Every structure is written in structure tokens, then in C-alpha cells.
Amino acid sequence: MIHTHTYDALVVGGGGAGLMSAIYLSRDPSIKTAVISKLYPTRSHTGAAQGGICAALANLEEDHPEWHAFDTVKGSDYLGDQDAIEVMCEEAVDVIIELEHMGLPFSRTPDGKIAQRPFGGHTHHFGQGPVRRSCYAADRTGHMILQTLYQNSIKNGVEFFDEYQVVDVLINQGRCVGVVAYEVSTGDLHVFNAKAVLFSTGGFGRVWSITSNAFANTGDGPAIAFRRGIPLEDMEFYQFHPTGIYKLGILITEGVRGEGGVLRNDLGERFMERYAPTMKDLASRDVVARAINQEIREGRGINGKKYVYLDATHLGKDVIENKLPDIADFCRTYLGVDPVKDPMPIQPTAHYAMGGIPTDMNGRVITDASNTVLEGLYAAGETACVSVHGANRLGTNSLLDLVVFGRRAGLDMARYCLEAEIGPLPENPTADIEATFAALLATTDGEPAARLREELQDVMQDEVGIFREGKGMERARVKIRELQERYAKVVVMDKGTRFNTDLMEAWELGNLLDLAQVTTESAINRTESRGGHMREDYLTRNDAEWLKHTLAYRDARGEIELRYKPVTITKFQPKERVY
Amino acid sequence: MSTEESTAGRGEARPGGGYDVPRGGRSNFEVWSWVFMRVSGVILIFLSVYHLVWWNLVVGVEHLDSELVIDRWANPLYRLLNIALLTFAMLHGLNGARYSIEDYVRKPGLQLAVKGVVYTIVIGSLIFGIFALLTFDPSILTNR
Amino acid sequence: MAESRRKPTEAGRSKVRIRVLRYNPDTDKQPAYRDYTVSVEPTDRVLDALNAIKWYQDGSVTYRRSCAHGVCGSDAMRINGVNRLACKVLMRDVGAEVVIEPLMGFRIIKDLVVDMESFFAQYRSVLPYFVNDSRPPERERLQSIEERERFDDTTKCILCAACTTSCPSFWANEEFVGPATIVNAHRFVFDSRDDAAAPRLERLNGREGVWRCRTVFNCTEACPRDIRITQAIGEVKKAIMYGQIA
Amino acid sequence: MAKEYRSRSLGTALRYKGREGMWTWMLHRATGLGVLLFLIIHVIETGLIVISPEFYDEALLLYKNPFFRIAELLIFFSVLFHAANGLRIVVQDFWPAVMRRQRQLVWAATAVVVIAMIPVTWMMVAPLFGWADEPGTGRHLERCRSATTAPACVLEGSAEAEAL
């Protein structure tokens, strides 16, 4: 059955970015807004963010947005667009105060202000040493942001379509006119016709096998957009967080190191002193993750295995119980390790997509190097690439990205909705997706999607992970091709219409495959090392050739075509990066 | 970069009041009955335990007879204590019964009927008990 | 993660029988148990075992999940008779036979997926959001560490519904707002910056409000976030009581 | 729409594996209702005294039936348990902070009941088997000796009669 709805603005995804824009849209009751989310919004992965959200509030010591901007630019390995970074760091202060006014229960300083703590890569005086910049609510900052934004959406009477999975975007006559969503509980298709659509569907960490990302983080947004001819930017830059729980990938926040935790190898050495003499354990993530992998490769993993220790035992019970209670809980639950007494076994874990759907500073999706806007389509959050994170995101800057650019997108959509007319739907808007589902359901004798997914995740982890190298990535390219062919014969065991998550998982696998392919192709082509993209066959950064963004397109034959786009540089000229 | 437009109306609900004040039952009946349960309960600890210990352990059920009861009721203080015990226990028990009925009898009509029956029985026996204690004439013993 | 840990080469695996209460209203007359055997490691989560069933044995087994580490609140279900998050229970803690059933008191949509609409409707009924209509200061509203601590516990709620669906008062009476709603009211009632305690307490003072709570503690025992729910409810009751009769 | 299925009935509670708080709640409820039922009967029967003391004495024979002793014990236990547990609830209600130790509180209240029930059980059950005197025998004999009007105050053939 097919239902049709008409709205002014549609927000796809109920995470931090989506809700922030929905709150702004809902301020004007004349704009009919709906949030469509495949999970109940409070289940979004923003809730998993732990450490904090940075802003130069200077509540505890001197700090300035320019310092923050510098750190972000340096963290991005100079690939971030500096105009956007400046906007983000300027607006950070205001948006944090706004969140506080929305009720967000930040931890407090003794004089009642928002508390702040140091975080990886955040420094004072342009790199002189760590600064307390990360605002936090114990170690559940993301949870509190997500809850607060959801609460405010309820307060503003935002309309929600919960457990509706968007499966296609409708682009007609050069502008976006809506989406198609699958109502999970009934299997019905819904066509949403709208003036403006925002994609804020989060990340796609499920491409890798060791990941901090949720099962739901399958990159539906970018994959849908990509298939409809929208490019994806900087997909080769994927962040591996240094400290994931060994084997499980569950994140141990950088806040542990912010509070004074240190990394140790099998010899008990605090090895980060060798890799980053100034910032030590608080160097930027790419640097720390690589250092850990280096230690492991050189045989100094604990007992020769693929992990090292994150040691917080010297912090004392009070700090751990009060500032890092959830981390303590994870360690006790999943490892049987009490961080008060024992070090935590950690290994780098796939964490954050710097790349995504290219947008301008108002969240408008752009389709080429000259920043041509695709009317009516917006993106924000991890799904989008503004690009403020460049080649490597600093800790706490993602939550900031969500709220700053979620807000900007919301405002711009509101403006657009007031002046634009609703565009006509394309003919037979559900035909393509119906065909896709029918094909998936038709197979009765084939492989389970899970097997393909595992093989994909393994090859991506091994060949397109922290260390990359031309030959390995070629192998990955071949493997992904093979998997894409096998995907045509994947079998969906559940043939019903009611809450068919089997079908959805199979469809999501298609997204993972496409994104893995774009990531691999973009990475193979970039013959340098920069930020999260570390190549063993091209060990250094090469600004002369590669100080540019990648834009990946899918051409008519389904092949990937790579184009490039210049980086915006304002104040900070590229320099060598030392921490 | 300009941020002016974005600071407008931070943290505010949408104009025209985006939220409704929820409506609960406006009565305070539940809080009062809750408090009554605690207060009567604590009083009942003394009254009921005393009552039980006295008749079961001090007097002994084997030795019970009307004379003993009449003897005791001759003292107005004991009669008052008995009235208190009876009243508190019945009202406390009645409200307790209401909790259970409201939990387990969910059909509105049926609930009303069951409540009617139970209330009648409990209040009826309470009135009967108080009536007995008040109208009781200790002289029946001597008259015999 | 789960995927790589399920490789059959690893040692320490054992076979476990998982008994799932299955129900698809489109095809089944009533819920029925079905048994599956999976090979697990002691440190696997129950969610990993369910995934192993869904991915390789029976794709129609249906449940919600997302974060896999106890922070999103998707996968509350009844595991060996008690409400738990499937991703927070390790196989070594449940024995060789595990019975998995949906939360009690909600309509079953399919298998372990229950209809949460009434749950969220209850939640929305207590103004679960910050209200302070006075003009905000230029910077943050100040709040002391102690004032912040006052409601810290109840900010942890992930709306998983494990508490509400473990509550005998709720099983009996679905109009009872349930512990989760009270927890979320508590979070604002005791926030020194908030101004709307009165209407929230009024709602909770109603017939189906806090007074339906019989301090059974099932909620507190079930809460995956270790929120001291019954205590929070007690604090709300006291606040109403002193507001109304003292 | 297909048939709606949800688990919501009296039996539901029995399918959940609750802990201390849950079983004490069930017992609290059961004992409360049980005692209420008994109270109603008790009031009616005692009230009879107003109508006719003789009739009351007849009715008392029911209590004196040895099998009824078990019921009396149950009522004793019910009131004690309900009282101790009720007190626990009241304490928790007025000092919510003690709920951190809620399981211990349950065990403490239960311990009080169990300890109190040991002598009570002995005193009420032992006489049935002749292991001890009926409670209050001393007082009773005292009264019989000084009795002027007491009708048949000593049970024939009983230990008391011999002692007299």
C-alpha cells in the first residue's frame, strides 16, 4: 500500500543534527515539518557520544574561538574549509549557551558555570599545550544532547514518523521534492512530497568490523543520495578512534585521557611520549591511533596481541565514578575489568566519517566543485561534509558540527520553505524501490546478507583501515566487486510485510557495499598520507598535489568517477603537524 | 560570519505556545488516602499487635469466653481503643481493597459494582462493630 | 566485534539453547516458543546470540537493536523472566538455556517487538522538557555542583521501558503513568533552573499518577542504567505531599 | 488487523521473576486482604455478644477447634508481616534515601517477623500436643479460683483441671 503526505520541510534522521534543525523549523508554525526516523529518535547514535562538545567558553581558563579554529584546522590536516571552521568555532559559544538554555544538564564548575575539560588536539595559544575546552555532562554528553533536543522537539510540537525508514530521495526537474519511506511496522511505502528535505542519517561505521558505531549506522543517507547522482566528498577520510574496547569496538572516550589516563604498551611504557612529545596521550586521534597500531605491529601489544592498555588506575575511584561512570560500567559489564583497579584493554575502532554529502555552510547540498546548490536538498551532521573536519576530526567537534550546522540548515530551510513552491512529484515515485525490494525478496536460494556483510567488514578492516597500501586496497576493490555481484543473489528469509528487519538489513547491506566502494576508490586514488588516510606506500602529506577535496560520482554505467575541489584557506597556511 | 539571526529566540518554545499543560485529576484524594494509609498503618501497629498479643498470648484462645470480653468492655478506655482499632483497620483495609480492585477489575461498570459490594460489606461491618461497642451494656453480665 | 568474535575457530565456545517467544499476528493464532541452538562464547552478549539466529538460521526472528552497548534503549526484553537489555547481558551469566520473551504489558507487533506508542504518550504527558519562560541571561544559567547533582540520577534514562513493563501496577493498569514517566518528570522537577514543577506534579498527583506505585522495586531492579527509580518516585511523592498537605 | 496480543492479567505477575520487593509486595497485599476478610468475620462474631453472650460463647467453639489454631497462627503471622513490612514502606516513603539499601531493609523486616514468630508459634502450637501449657493458663487459673460467677471455667479432663 502506498500513502502520500505533503509537508513543507522534512527532516530525515532524528539524531542530534536532525533534531536541532527540526527545533528551528518548528519555531515557525506556518512551516509544516516532520521528522522521519528509522529509529525512535532517542535511539540515535548521538546518544552514544561520551566525551563532550567543545566551545571556547573560557569558563576555567583563557580561550578564544580563533584558538579553537586553529586546532580544528590543524586537526583536519589542513583539509578542512577554513571559512566553515571559523563559523563553527565562532557559533560554538552561542550554541552551547543555547543548549544550556534548552535545559541541557552540563556538569558544573564550583562557581556554577558549565564545566570544561581538556580533549585531544585542543590547545591554547595555537598549539602550546592542552586547554580545557570540552563542555560535558559526565561521560554522557551525547546522551544529554540527544535527550535535550528530543525534549525540546516535543515541547515545540514537532511531528514524528518513528520507525519509518527512508529508502529513496525524489529528485525532479533539478530539485529535491521529497522522499520515499518504508513504514517498518507494516511494510507500507509512504511518499513524502516536500519543499525542503534534510538528510541527517548519521555515520556508516558498520562498513568496518571493529567499530564504535551502532547497527543502525549503515549510511543510508549518503548511499541513497549517491545513487541519485549526488557526489560524496572526501570518503577516503575515515577516523579510527584510538580507544575502543578490545574486540568489541565499544568506545572508551578520549575524556579518560582528558582526565589524565595514559596509554601503555606491553613493556608498561607510556609510548605516546615518543610519538607526540607535547600533547602526549592527548594528541590528535589519527596520530594516537597510528601510534597504537605501530606499537602492536612492532610486537609491543599486550602479550603480543592486538591491543594495548589504557590506564586510569591512578585517577582514583572518585574521578572514575563521578566523571566517567558509564565507561566504568562498560568495562565491568563487557570485560569484567574494573578501571579503578585494572587497565583497560583497547584497540583502535572505526568511528567517524569525515566525508559525506557535500554541503555549503547553510547545509545546502552542492553537486560540484563550483558549489552548485541542489535546490531543496540539505544535509547535516555526520552524513554531511561541510567540510569542517577535513582529513581528521578533533574529538568533540562532531557534536558541535551537529548543533551548529543543524541549526544553520534549519534556519535556511525555514527561509527556503517560506519562499519556495512545492515541486511536483516524479512519475511513479516508488517504482524503483519497489523493484529493489521485489528483487531482494524474490531470491529463495542464496546467501544470507550477514555472510557478505562480514566478508565486507573484514576486508575493509584489513585493507582500508588505519594503514592502507595500494596493493591491499586493490584487493579490497576486487573483493567489493565480487560482493556486489553476490549481493544480487542475497536471500531474505522473512517474506512478510510486518516489521521485516530482515529485508531492511539486506537493503542496508547494499548501502554499505556502495559506501565501501566509494571509500576504497577515493582512497586508492589519493596517493599521499593525510589525517585519517594513512598510506604506507605514500608516507607523507603532499600539499602540492593533494590539498583538495575528493568528489566521487557514480556515472551512468555504475562506475565511480572522481573529481576534485579546492580547499578554502583563510588564516592558517598548511604547516607540518606535530603534537 | 554573521550569527545574528541564529541567536534570536534561543531555547524558546515556538511562539503561540507549543506545549500544553497536562491535566491530571484535580482532586487530592489520592495523596490523602496515601497519607492515611501510612498514618493509620503506624497507629495500627500498636493497636493490632497489642490486640493480638493480649488475646492470643496473654489470655489464650482456649480461655476465651463472653465473660472475659464483657469484663474488659466494662472499661470505657478499652472500648475506645477497640473502636479506634476497628475504625482504622476497616478504613485502612477498605482503601487497601480499593487499590486491589482498581488494579484488577478494569471494566468501569464492573469495577463500580465490585466496589459497591465491597464498600457495603466493609462499611456495614464497621458500623455494626461500632454500634455494638457503643450500645454494649456491661450490666448484662450482672443481670444474668 | 560480534561478527569477528563469532568465527568458529576460537576456543571456549559452547552450544546454548535459546527459546524465543515468537508471534506474528498476521500468521499465528497466539505466541509460541521456538527453540534455536547457537554456539557462543561466554563473553558474547545475548544480543549476539539473537543476531546469530537471525543472520544464519531464521531471518524472521524480529527484535529491535542499535547501539549494542546499552545506551540506546532499543533491545529491552524479558530474558529468563526478567527485563534486561539483550546487549547488556553476557551469555556466561544466563546459563545453557535462555528463554527470551517480549516486554509484558504492551501489544506485541511481532516477536520481541512491542508497540511503544502508549509508552511515549505517557512520557509526553508530564512536560518532559525544560521550562523556564523568564528571559535567559546572556551566558549560561548558573547552577551549583550540588544542585546539578540533585537530579543527576534521573538524567540517565534511555527510555527503554524495562522499568515500566516490569511494574505490577502497570501490568494491572496501563493508564498508570509508569516509572519511566515519573523518572523523566523527576529529572525536571528537581532541576533548580526549571519552573514547571507544579503542572508536572499536578499530573502525577492524579488518579493514575505516582500514587499507583506500590514500591515494588521491580523497576529499580530492571533499570539497565542503574537509576534508583523507586527512590526518585519516592522523592516525587514527597514533593507532592508537602506541596499539597503541608 | 490481526488479533491483539498483550500480556496483561493477574497471571502476568507470576511470569515475572521479581526479587525481594516483588514478593514482599505480593505478600503484603495478600496478608492485607486476608486480614481484612478475617476482620469482617471477627467483627460480626464479636458483635454477637451484644445480642446474646450465650450465642457468642457457642460461636467461640469454632476458635477453640485445634485446626483453627493454624488459621489463628496464619492471621498472627499476616498481621505481623503486614505490620513490619508496612513499617518498612513507611520508613522508605519518608526517607527515600534509605532505598539504596532496599534489599537489606526487606530482609531486616522479614527477620523481625520470623524471629517474632518463633516464640509465638511455640506458644500457640505446643499446647495442642501437650508440650506446653496453653498461653495464659496461670491467669486463667487465678480467675477460676476467685471465680464467683464464672460458668464452667475449667475444661473437664484438661491439664488445668488436674492442676486445680
Ligand SMILES: Cc1cc2nc3c(=O)[nH]c(=O)nc-3n(C[C@H](O)[C@H](O)[C@H](O)COP(=O)(O)OP(=O)(O)OC[C@H]3O[C@@H](n4cnc5c(N)ncnc54)[C@H](O)[C@@H]3O)c2cc1C
Ligand atoms: C561511541 C561514540 C562516541 C562519540 N563521542 C563523541 C564526542 O564525545 N564528541 C563528539 O563531538 N562526537 C562524538 N561522536 C561522534 C558523534 O556522536 C556522531 O558523529 C554524531 O552523533 C552523529 O549525529 P547525527 O545526528 O549525524 O546522526 P545520528 O545520531 O547517528 O542519527 C542518525 C539518525 O538518522 C536516522 N536514520 C538513519 N538512516 C535512516 C533512514 N534510512 N531513514 C530514516 N532515518 C534514518 C536514525 O534513526 C537516527 O535517528 C561519537 C560517536 C560515537 C559512535
Ligand code: HEM
Ligand atoms: C499493623 C499495622 C499495619 C501497617 C503498618 C500497615 C501498613 C500498610 C501500608 C503502608 C500500606 C500501603 C501499601 C502501599 O501503598 O503500597 C498498606 C496497605 C494495605 N493494608 Fe495495611 N497496615 C497495617 C495493618 C493492616 C490491617 C489490620 C489490614 C486489614 C484490615 C490492612 C490491610 C491492608 C490492605 C488490604 C492494603 C492494600 C495492599 C496493597 O495495596 O497492596 N493493613 N498497609
Ligand code: SF4
Ligand atoms: S528509567 Fe531505566 S528502565 Fe526505565 S526507561 Fe529509563 S533507563 Fe529504562
Ligand code: F3S
Ligand atoms: S515496579 Fe512499580 S510499583 Fe513502583 S517501585 Fe517500581 S513503579
Ligand code: FES
Ligand atoms: S542495542 Fe542499544 S541498548 Fe541494547
